[in-house]
Amino acid sequence: DIQMTQSPSTLSASVGDRVTITCRASQSLISWLAWYQQRPGKAPKLLIYKASSLESGVPSRFSGSGSGTEFTLTISSLQPDDFATYYCQQYNSYSRTFGQGTKVEIK
Amino acid sequence: EVHLVESGGGLVQPGGSLRLSCAASGFTFSSYWMTWVRQAPGKGLEWVANIKEDGREKNYVDSVKGRFTISRDNARNSLYLQMNSLRAEDTAVYYCARDRRGSYDYWGQGTLVTVSS
Numbered sequence: 001d002i003q004m005t006q007s008p009s010t011l012s013a014s015v016g017d018r019v020t021i022t023c024r025a026s027q028s029l030i031s032w033l034a035w036y037q038q039r040p041g042k043a044p045k046l047l048i049y050k051a052s053s054l055e056s057g058v059p060s061r062f063s064g065s066g067s068g069t070e071f072t073l074t075i076s077s078l079q080p081d082d083f084a085t086y087y088c089q090q091y092n093s094y095s096r097t098f099g100q101g102t103k104v105e106i107k
Numbered sequence: 108e109v110h111l112v113e114s115g116g117g118l119v120q121p122g123g124s125l126r127l128s129c130a131a132s133g134f135t136f137s138s139y140w141m142t143w144v145r146q147a148p149g150k151g152l153e154w155v156a157n158i159k160e161d162g163r164e165k166n167y168v169d170s171v172k173g174r175f176t177i178s179r180d181n182a183r184n185s186l187y188l189q190m191n192s193l194r195a196e197d198t199a200v201y202y203c204a205r206d207r208r209g210s211y212d213y214w215g216q217g218t219l220v221t222v223s224s
Contacts, residue, residue, distance in 0.1 A: 001169070034210035036152075043202055043214035044144075044152065055212065087152050091209030094166045096142070096154040 002026055002090050006099035012107040019075040021102045023088035028068045032092040035064055035073045038101075039084045047086075048073065078104070109133040109213045111203050116218030123193050123222070129186040129203030129215055137161075137181040140206035143188050145199035146217075153199070156188065157206060170196075193222045 003026040013019050023033065031051040036044040046055045048064035051071055061076040075082055083106055088099040115127040129141070143155040156167045156177040165177050176189040186203050200219050204211035 032209055036211075038152075043216060044211070045214075046210055046212050049207075049210035049212075085151075089152075089154075089210070094157065094164075095168065096157070096209075098144075098152040098154060101151040 001095055002029070002093055002097055004088055004090055004097050004099040006086075006088055006102050008102060009100065010103045010105060012105045013078050014107045015078055015080060017078045017107075019078050019082075019104060021073045021086055021088075021104075023066075023071045023073070023099050025069045025071075025090055025092075027092075029071075029090050029092040031067050032090060033064075033066070033071050034089045034091065035062075036087045036089065037082075037084045038087065044087065075104075109205065111205065111213055111215035113201065113203055113215040113218040116201065116220045118221045118223065119193055120224050121194060121222055124189070124191045125193065125220060127188040127190065127201055127203075127218060127220070129188075131184045131186065131203075131205075134205070134213075136179075136184040141179060141186045142204045142206045142211060143177060143186075144202045144204055144211070144214075145197075145220075146202070147196075147199040150199075155201070158186070190220070193220075195222050198222045 005024045035048040038044040052064045085103045110132045112130045142157040158177045174192045178187045200217040202217045203215045205213040
């Protein structure tokens with residue numbers, strides 16, 4: 001199975017900060033990677049698919065990059081609504097896996 | 108508008124069984140793979156199983172193979188997860204999600220399964 005490792009596990013930041021989260025895969029995903037945001041008590045929300053494609057309705061301050069085994073989610077200017085947990089997910093194989101999550105906290 | 112509504116969660120004893128359902132509406136259900144994802148209390152997301160549009164292909168995470176069965180009824184726009192031989196570590200919120208070529212664009216609100224004596 002493909003293992004996904006996110007870093008950092010927790011990130012403290014302020015409103016307006018540029019934030020970067022990294023996701024590494026144990027084998028090449030080509031570009032078959034998605035990013036999700038989850039707020040407490042809510043279902044996850046798709047932000048980015050195919051590594052860098054922005055889901056409809058998602059603010060443009062979110063962006064994704066990378067290919068192969070290393071991927072990045074960037075929030076260009078952190079907003080109050082963005083304090084949440086973020087997950088990467090690979091879909092290069094039919095057995096999908098998620099990263100362990102990165103919690104973005106208020107500094 | 109796409110809606111996914113899970114049901115069937117609850118408290119069950121270790122070794123027991125439970126069947127989760129997910130009612131879909133607002134899209135052509137038979138045209139999409141569907142997925143179950145779970146989240147243990149305070150933990151991250153874990154992919155559990157998925158099923159092809161026609162139900163002929165199914166995949167499972169290793170920890171549930173032989174105990175859980177995913178199925179669907181396209182005539183009823185419904186997805187199911189039959190869970191047998193339940194263990195304490197299966198305690199989680201279970202979400203159904205629509206699989207759009209690998210990423211999950213719509214999710215239900217989740218249903219809580221608690222395995223405890």
